[in-house]
Amino acid sequence: MAPHAHPTDPSDMPLGPRQRALLAVLQAADAELSGQELHERLKQASQRHGLATVYRNLRLLQRSGLVRCRKLTNGESVYAPLERDDHHLTCVSCGHSEPLPICPVATGGLGLTKVLLQGFKPLFHTFEIHGLCRSCQQSEPLAHG
Amino acid sequence: MAPHAHPTDPSDMPLGPRQRALLAVLQAADAELSGQELHERLKQASQRHGLATVYRNLRLLQRSGLVRCRKLTNGESVYAPLERDDHHLTCVSCGHSEPLPICPVATGGLGLTKVLLQGFKPLFHTFEIHGLCRSCQQSEPLAHG
DNA sequence: CCGTATGCTGAGAATGGTTCTCGTTTTAGC
DNA sequence: GCTAAAACGAGAACCATTCTCAGCATACGG
Numbered sequence: 175m176a177p178h179a180h181p182t183d184p185s186d187m188p189l190g191p192r193q194r195a196l197l198a199v200l201q202a203a204d205a206e207l208s209g210q211e212l213h214e215r216l217k218q219a220s221q222r223h224g225l226a227t228v229y230r231n232l233r234l235l236q237r238s239g240l241v242r243c244r245k246l247t248n249g250e251s252v253y254a255p256l257e258r259d260d261h262h263l264t265c266v267s268c269g270h271s272e273p274l275p276i277c278p279v280a281t282g283g284l285g286l287t288k289v290l291l292q293g294f295k296p297l298f299h300t301f302e303i304h305g306l307c308r309s310c311q312q313s314e315p316l317a318h319g
Numbered sequence: 320m321a322p323h324a325h326p327t328d329p330s331d332m333p334l335g336p337r338q339r340a341l342l343a344v345l346q347a348a349d350a351e352l353s354g355q356e357l358h359e360r361l362k363q364a365s366q367r368h369g370l371a372t373v374y375r376n377l378r379l380l381q382r383s384g385l386v387r388c389r390k391l392t393n394g395e396s397v398y399a400p401l402e403r404d405d406h407h408l409t410c411v412s413c414g415h416s417e418p419l420p421i422c423p424v425a426t427g428g429l430g431l432t433k434v435l436l437q438g439f440k441p442l443f444h445t446f447e448i449h450g451l452c453r454s455c456q457q458s459e460p461l462a463h464g
Numbered sequence: 465c466c467g468t469a470t471g472c473t474g475a476g477a478a479t480g481g482t483t484c485t486c487g488t489t490t491t492a493g494c
Numbered sequence: 495g496c497t498a499a500a501a502c503g504a505g506a507a508c509c510a511t512t513c514t515c516a517g518c519a520t521a522c523g524g
Contacts, residue, residue: 209511226514263447299449300446300447300449301447302416303409304411306410307439337502355481368502368503372501375501396482
């Protein structure tokens with residue numbers, strides 16, 4: 175299967191200028207960015223976007239299959255371009271989360287050796303597939319949750 | 320590899336009665352429970368626990384490797400006993416999340432056929448290993464985030 | 465070219481799950 | 495029974511996110 179089907183089909187969404195700006199910042203970033211950070215960076219780039227707009231467009235980008243999102247233990251959501259296929263090691267105690275350079279789905283099994291874990295003591299893992307459920311594929315992308 | 324190493328070693332934590340009650344409710348439940356639901360169920364079982372206590376003990380149980388936690392898109396955290404190895408299909412549009420009876424880690428690759436997805440259109444997946452980082456293994460379980 | 469409908473925007477308020485505060489209660493040790 | 499330490503819990507505080515709604519931009523009809 176193709177894990178990252180090109181999103182050129184969702185609903186022929188043309189991507190507004192604000193959304194392109196958002197995507198550009200995410201692509202330029204070397205790490206996942208939170209909504210607040212994104213808002214901050216746009217402000218610094220003299221691209222004033224309201225916070226509401228940032229979140230709104232982030233949601234649309236997500237539905238268009240261009241952006242992925244993950245929730246940190248502190249409640250913040252962090253975003254990255256879809257093509258970045260990062261996975262993580264997250265501490266249930268301090269919440270620290272660091273990238274894990276292995277994708278068990280892509281590698282077809284796992285090459286998680288003790289070497290990679292480097293002292294990290296795994297307790298459990300979460301695997302989730304995010305996408306569009308059948309009914310949301312039919313409804314307009316404007317429908318709110 | 321053993322995906323679910325028995326957690327009988329963490330730090331010889333004896334588990335207080337409140338924690339046992341919490342764990343019992345989770346084990347009796349047929350699905351993941353949020354902190355609020357857990358609080359509610361304990362109240363109904365005439366096990367008055369303050370909400371703060373519920374969350375406090377939930378965190379401790381998590382650090383002891385007895386409980387797993389996952390954040391829904393609406394910000395709620397839901398909990399389940401560690402031994403339950405459920406994974407999910409989550410809609411980025413409506414937030415609906417349903418169990419996915421396949422674990423790509425356990426199956427060593429994936430058996431995600433279109434049949435299983437049943438019309439769900441996958442956009443991206445998240446894989447995360449939760450555990451204790453090196454420094455948190457050394458520090459007391461009481462340390463806060 | 466102007467008027468109107470539609471949708472996007474953003475400042476600020478509202479929301480709501482989770483965490484913190486801190487006085488009270490329980491437990492452990494003597 | 496008495497004191498110290500730990501756990502508890504009611505309510506306040508927190509804070510990322512979402513909602514509200516008036517103002518602005520764009521598209522289209524006349």
